[in-house]
Amino acid sequence: MHETHRLAYREAMTTPKAARRAHIAMFSIAAHGHVNPSLEVIRELVARGHRVTYAIPHLFEEKVAETGAEPVLYRTTLPSPDDDPSAWGTTLLDNMEPFLDDAIQALPQLIGAYRGDEPDLVLHDITSFPARVLAHRWRVPAVSLSPNLVAWEGYEEEVAEPMWEEPGKTERGRAYYEKFVNWLTENGITQHPDPFLGRPDRSIVLIPKVLQPNADRVDERVHSFVGACQGDRAAQGGWERPADAERVLLVSLGSSFTKQPGFYRECVKAFGDLPGWHVVLQVGKHVTAEDLGEVPGNIEVRDWVPQLAILKQADAFITHAGAGGSQEGLATATPMVAVPQAVDQFGNADVLQGLGVARHVPMDEADAGTLRAAVLGLVDDPEVKRRLADIQREMATEGGTRRAADLIEAELPAAE
16 A cells, blocks of 8 residues: 555544544643644634643733633743844754753643643643653653654754754753753653654644655654644734735744844835835834834835735745745745744745745845845746645645644543
8 A cells, every 4th residue: 555545544544533522731832933833723622622721821821712722821931922032042052951941940830730630632832841741741642733844764863963963062062961861860751852852752743744854754654744724814813905016025034033124124125116016024023114214105014914814915925934934825825035044944945945936045145136036036937836836736635724633633542
């Protein structure tokens, strides 16, 4: 039997036709790019009659509650989405140490919050270190909901080991691993931190498979790609395309790494008063319209936008190439100029360019002339339009929210 058909058969045989009502506990951190991808899946599980609790810091309490899940609040020491991006530091250890420190202080809070109300199954974002520890303590299944790429066969040798080679030799790096190992050991886990973080027993991947590097080397017995789980986003509000706009461009660097006034000024220079073009420029909370100087009338400056609503009407998208924005661009068949800022965005930018639907422009090369040439070249290229249409059709077959919920229900322990 062909591998794809075999996996489909296995899913069909293991997915319950009418799953029992269960208590499912989701765990995440206070970050838009990690909470938002899970929300439609949680909403679907609630609609199917499951009781879903969602452990999250207070900042996201209302957003979680809107799905019908019960927020379980815990205090966090991680930087807030409203903080200056510099709060995350600049090195690998700067980025990783806060997650471990937060996990260590959050775990006792979560043990207490769930005492006497332990779930039947744990769902968790890839950044929620305490979740797998809790699943181990409670002896219940754990399922990772990954909002971005997952490890493939050879990932450790090709990516992780080179990335950690120098930091791992430092006293600080050795101390990080020692603290991590000690924490896991104290909680009865003998697994090394690297596979603990990167090799879950079961994973549902909330991105389209075309965004996954080396997808042919991903173990699909562990990782199931379900594609975009976007919902209608009506609660975010709508957006109306100006009647006189021949072309619409959205510029957004997401929610975290938006403190880039120089970049936005280059966008104004590139597209200001460009005949027939209307530009929506999202600048985030750390930049104001005054920082941009004189802004022509065809440029709409906003600190936040209903991104998906605009992309459904846009002709081009300048993006930081986060996993969420990348798949929204693909789902709406919008040509993209990728200007990555951090973490997985650089790899996403390369993947999008490799698909033939985007141009990867490094931030230090993102001047007005380069941005303008990239956008105009993409929107006038029929091959880009054809590739986007093909990918859009392929994504529509991946199953999205309903398939994600089916797969989660298939992991529930059988009723005793």
